[in-house]
Structure formats: structure tokens, C-alpha cells
Amino acid sequence: MKNLNAVPTKHAKLVAWVNEWASLCKPEGIYWCDGTQAEYDRLCNEMVESKLAIRLNAKKRPNSLLFRSDPSDVARVEARTFIAAANKDAAGPTNNWIDPVELKKTMRGLYDGCMQGRTMYVIPFSMGPVGSNIAKIGIEITDSPYVVANMEIMTRVGTKVLAVLGDNGEFVPCVHSVGKPLAPGESDNGIWPCAPMDKKYIAHFPETREIWSFGSGYGGNALLGKKCLALRIASVQARDEGWMAEHMLILKLTNPKGKVKYVTGAFPSACGKTNLAMLIPTLPGWKVETVGDDIAWMKFDEEGHLRAINPEAGFFGVAPGTSMKSNPNAMVSCSRDTIFTNVALTEDGDVWWEGIGYDAPGKLIDWKGNEYIPGKSEGKAAHPNARFTARAHNCPVIAKEWEDPKGVPVDAFLFGGRRPSTLPLVYQSMSWEHGVFIGSTVGSEVTAAVISDQIGQVRRDPFAMLPFCVYNMGDYFKHWLEIGKKPGAKLPKIFCVNWFRKTADGRFLWPGFGDNSRVLQWVFERCDGEGQANETAIGAMPTETAIDRKGIEDEVSDADMKALLTVDVDGWKKELSMIKEHYAKFGDRLPAALKAELDKLEARLAK
Ligand code: O2Y
Ligand code: MN
Numbered sequence: 001m002k003n004l005n006a007v008p009t010k011h012a013k014l015v016a017w018v019n020e021w022a023s024l025c026k027p028e029g030i031y032w033c034d035g036t037q038a039e040y041d042r043l044c045n046e047m048v049e050s051k052l053a054i055r056l057n058a059k060k061r062p063n064s065l066l067f068r069s070d071p072s073d074v075a076r077v078e079a080r081t082f083i084a085a086a087n088k089d090a091a092g093p094t095n096n097w098i099d100p101v102e103l104k105k106t107m108r109g110l111y112d113g114c115m116q117g118r119t120m121y122v123i124p125f126s127m128g129p130v131g132s133n134i135a136k137i138g139i140e141i142t143d144s145p146y147v148v149a150n151m152e153i154m155t156r157v158g159t160k161v162l163a164v165l166g167d168n169g170e171f172v173p174c175v176h177s178v179g180k181p182l183a184p185g186e187s188d189n190g191i192w193p194c195a196p197m198d199k200k201y202i203a204h205f206p207e208t209r210e211i212w213s214f215g216s217g218y219g220g221n222a223l224l225g226k227k228c229l230a231l232r233i234a235s236v237q238a239r240d241e242g243w244m245a246e247h248m249l250i251l252k253l254t255n256p257k258g259k260v261k262y263v264t265g266a267f268p269s270a271c272g273k274t275n276l277a278m279l280i281p282t283l284p285g286w287k288v289e290t291v292g293d294d295i296a297w298m299k300f301d302e303e304g305h306l307r308a309i310n311p312e313a314g315f316f317g318v319a320p321g322t323s324m325k326s327n328p329n330a331m332v333s334c335s336r337d338t339i340f341t342n343v344a345l346t347e348d349g350d351v352w353w354e355g356i357g358y359d360a361p362g363k364l365i366d367w368k369g370n371e372y373i374p375g376k377s378e379g380k381a382a383h384p385n386a387r388f389t390a391r392a393h394n395c396p397v398i399a400k401e402w403e404d405p406k407g408v409p410v411d412a413f414l415f416g417g418r419r420p421s422t423l424p425l426v427y428q429s430m431s432w433e434h435g436v437f438i439g440s441t442v443g444s445e446v447t448a449a450v451i452s453d454q455i456g457q458v459r460r461d462p463f464a465m466l467p468f469c470v471y472n473m474g475d476y477f478k479h480w481l482e483i484g485k486k487p488g489a490k491l492p493k494i495f496c497v498n499w500f501r502k503t504a505d506g507r508f509l510w511p512g513f514g515d516n517s518r519v520l521q522w523v524f525e526r527c528d529g530e531g532q533a534n535e536t537a538i539g540a541m542p543t544e545t546a547i548d549r550k551g552i553e554d555e556v557s558d559a560d561m562k563a564l565l566t567v568d569v570d571g572w573k574k575e576l577s578m579i580k581e582h583y584a585k586f587g588d589r590l591p592a593a594l595k596a597e598l599d600k601l602e603a604r605l606a607k
Helices: 012-025 037-049 100-111 145-154 159-165 225-241 273-277 328-333 432-440 473-483 513-527 558-564 569-584 592-606
Strands: 029-032 053-055 065-067 081-083 119-127 136-142 172-177 201-205 210-214 244-246 248-254 260-266 287-292 296-300 306-309 314-318 339-341 344-346 387-391 412-416 426-428 443-445 458-460 493-497 533-535 540-542
Touching (some): 012 119, 012 136, 012 172, 037 053, 037 065, 037 145, 100 201, 119 145, 119 225, 136 159, 136 225, 145 225, 145 339, 145 387, 172 225, 225 244, 244 473, 248 513, 273 287, 412 432, 412 513, 426 513, 432 473, 432 493, 432 592, 458 569, 473 592, 493 513, 569 592
Parallel strands (some): 081 201, 136 172, 172 210, 260 412, 412 493
Antiparallel strands (some): 119 136, 201 210, 244 296, 248 260, 296 306, 314 387, 339 387, 426 493, 426 540, 443 458
């Protein structure tokens, strides 16, 4: 097999693994990525020349590209995401289990010759600051230069990673192909390459810690460091090695006296995690800075503090709905050096999407490449899952500690979902076990936009990890309970928040966005043993005056505050029966401690 550049490592196992895959996939040549800016620029220019990318107007969006995917390849595909554990029980009732031997046979057949006419790129990457004792190394082989460019923003790539790997270090092998070989003389001709849906496989082998992805070039299916490694494979590594790999944002919160707390938060998708991670407080003197917006890896240090790193180096954010109102810091982050996927293109070479906060400045080209006249054309100009891949370095509020290899000490965990009824604005757990109970019941209410016959039901997404935990979720709950038993542990306090509570006539009771800092203030105070609270049946809740409402008294009346901070006993009784149904799925793998928390809650509500 032709090497397009010198092999930059003496890691015999790695070189053998790359050669073995090259023999199967049969690329034109093998290229080892060095992670330099020159390499990134060269790949971007090649993709522009081959019409796979459009270079945006350098005066409007310096150093930025637009890509349009195939209309069938626009998001993570859960139905084609497989957990190939040795047996079905190991994957548990919430995963799409498949026999690993059978799957490898099927996928080897698909990989055979799949890279013909393409380059095989080898991407050495570090999830987490290079050399951090919490970081992990992965090697992704891919035939997609789009994936290489995105990985170079989202992770730390190249020679520095190989230096840490040395001659025999451990790595997670990640194989990716778009699944579209090219015949001699054929080119993509500007069309996003991918395979049909029934040939797409996003496969995880938890026992051997391997990732095999075939047929999709999009996001979480293809940038294998993110969901596949940093959450799915890391979930089993964390279980076996006694740490935590969580679907959590990490923020640094500074009070007016300059005192700092670090808060992490798990929320199901579409709950505004990136917005919270980059929030601009409306409370004078308070500051929020970003450590991460999606994933937290946490390990105990010698003093018993749980320290968190953000394993990523960029943001793969949803563009639609992101505006100077909802998230000014994300808007600045993607103002340059950004890869956009499936947004609309303006006549002057900039990007536009629904919810950007201003009208389209004229005609557009929509995400499918067609002319789009705002107000006249049908459908959306940008795909609802259109993305920006932006560098964390370009975020105006990136915390100075965000690359600290030791991580940041976590003071509080937040859990939340979209809950128009029942759940109050905020409450604090009574204990670690009660906090784990809260995390295990996270969910969002189903709205009309999703599945109409389930409106009002809660779609549970425990710890926001349902799509990402590759082992039995009952055992994952147990792992959380075990973490709480570590001798000498200085455990974070646990809170449940709900920014989405509505009145019966559908009005939001809480303004959200920057005003969420008012809730963070209470969380901060509670971590210091302060903050006014009532002990209630569900946990400690702010007194009606404990949340600072200065400046929003007109928006949030006394009655609203009361509604936000009262235990809705009838609602909670219905909640109890829904939680019982949810827990029944885990059978005897549900830890007794969680069943006990459920019983205690029921008893408290009956009083
Ligand atoms: O659709 C995709 O491929 C991206 S999914 C994603 C991206 C960034 C952060 N979180 C998610 C998610 O699904 O949780
Ligand atoms: Mn996510």
C-alpha cells in the first residue's frame, strides 16, 4: 500500500493495525495527519476545489467553509447505532444489541474495497489535554477529508499525540468509511458521499473497545472521538476504571466577590446545554465561563475532589435557534474559523439559519443547494440539525482552566429536562443516593412536534445518557451509587433544574437564558451551606424570596414564583407511577437503593 507521507510512529501495533485496514479497504494511499494548520488549510482548499465545500466570504466569516450533506445523512442515526457486546444482557434493555461475530463478518464485507479511489487518513487524536492523566488517545482511520477537518477542530490531533502514545501506548481504534468507493476516473463531483441507510452501521464493541463506523459522513456517526469514544466506549472504561464519562456541560461560576464554583449539567438534547455553558448572567457581578458544552470526564484526585475535563477542543453546535439573544458567545465562537454543515448560504457568501435573530438578507441557497426565497419557498432554509463546528479557543468566555490537565474540581451537578408541568424551577437532593435517583429519572415531556399520540408523556433519558451508555443502564446506576461510596470523597451537591415550566395556558413561567444565573446563584450558595431553603417531600427548595428577582419582577410575578416553587403533590403522584413504569424496564438490574428512594418519595408525598 502506498504511503503518501512518512509513517510518523514506531508503534508496531498501530502500524500493523493501519496496514491491516488498508489491505481490506484498499485506498489509493495512506496519509498520516500531523494536525498542523498547514495541513488543515490544504485539506480545506482541496475540498473547495473539488466542490465538496464552499468557502465563505472572508470579510464576513474568515477562514470558514460550508458543506451540504446528502439529505439522507443529516444526524446521528440511533436505529443504525449498534452495541456489539458479547451478550445481549451486557448491553441491557435500552441498547440496540447485535452479535459481534456476525456484525464483524457483515461489516468486513462492506469495508472490503470501500476506500477505492480515496485516501485513507490516519488521525491520531487525544480526547482531553494531550498528556492529561484523565485524557485518552484514539486513532481514527477515515476516507473523509471532511471528517479530518472536523476532528482537527473538535479534538487535539497529530504528532504531539503520537509522542504521548510512544511505541506501545494504548489507543482506541476507530474505523470510519463513508462507504462510497470511487471507480477509476470517478469523483464525488461535489456530492456528499455516503451509503444507503440499510448499509449504515455505527458499531461499538465494548469488550474490545473498538469503534467501526460505515456509511455516514455526518457528525456523531463519523467524528468518532465525540459520541462513540468520549461517551460510549468511555462509559465502559469509566465503569471498569472507577471514573465517570458523562453527557454534561462544565461551567465556571464566579460570584461578585470573586469566589469560584464549577458546575456540570446533564440535560437531554434540545434543552439548551450549549446556551447554559455560555450563559451571560443578568445578575450584576456574576460571571459564567465555559469549560465544556457537551461531555465531562471526571476522576477523583488525591484529596477526594472529583475533577472534570472537557475531552473536546471545539463545539459541534446546532445552528438553528442560535442567535445573539439565545447565545451571543456561540455566535462569536462561530464568527470565524468554522465549518458549517447544512445551513443556508446568503448572496454575499455568508450563512443564515432559522432563529438566527434577523431576517435573511435576500435570496438564499438552502441546505439542499436550491434557491430559497424567504417567505415564499417551502420548508426550511437550514436543516433543523444544521451544525457549526467551532474552535473552543474562539469562544469569548472560554475559562482559562479549560485545558488544565488536572481538570477542575466539581462543586455541583445539575440534572434537567423540558418539563412544562410538575417539576419545580430548582430543588436540591437530600443525599447522594437521592441525587442518583433524580439523575435516573431525567426526561423531557413529549411535545406535538415529536409523536402526537404520546403528548404529555415523559420520554425518560436517565442522566441524558440513554443513547450513549453501552452497558446495562441498571449497572450504570450502580456505578453512580458506587462513586458516592468512595472513602474520603468530597462529593458534588446534586440539583434538579427545570427552565421550561409553563402555566396551564402554555406561558413559560421562567424567562430562562441569562436569568438562569439567578438559579445558579442559589446553587452556588447551597454549595457553601447557605441559600434559603424549605425542606419538602421532593428535596430542598428555595424559599419564595431566595431567588433574586431584581429586574424581572414584572416578568415573574409573586404568583409565578409560587407556582415555580411549590410541590405539585398531584402531579408528583402521577410522576411516581410514570417512574415505576420506567424503572420496570431494568428488572432486577435496578439497584435496591433506587427502589428505596422511590418508596421514600412515595411515603413523603403521602404525608
Ligand atoms: O446529529 C449529530 O450527529 C450530532 S449529535 C450532538 C452533537 C453535539 C452535541 N450533542 C449531540 C447529541 O446528540 O447529544
Ligand atoms: Mn450531546
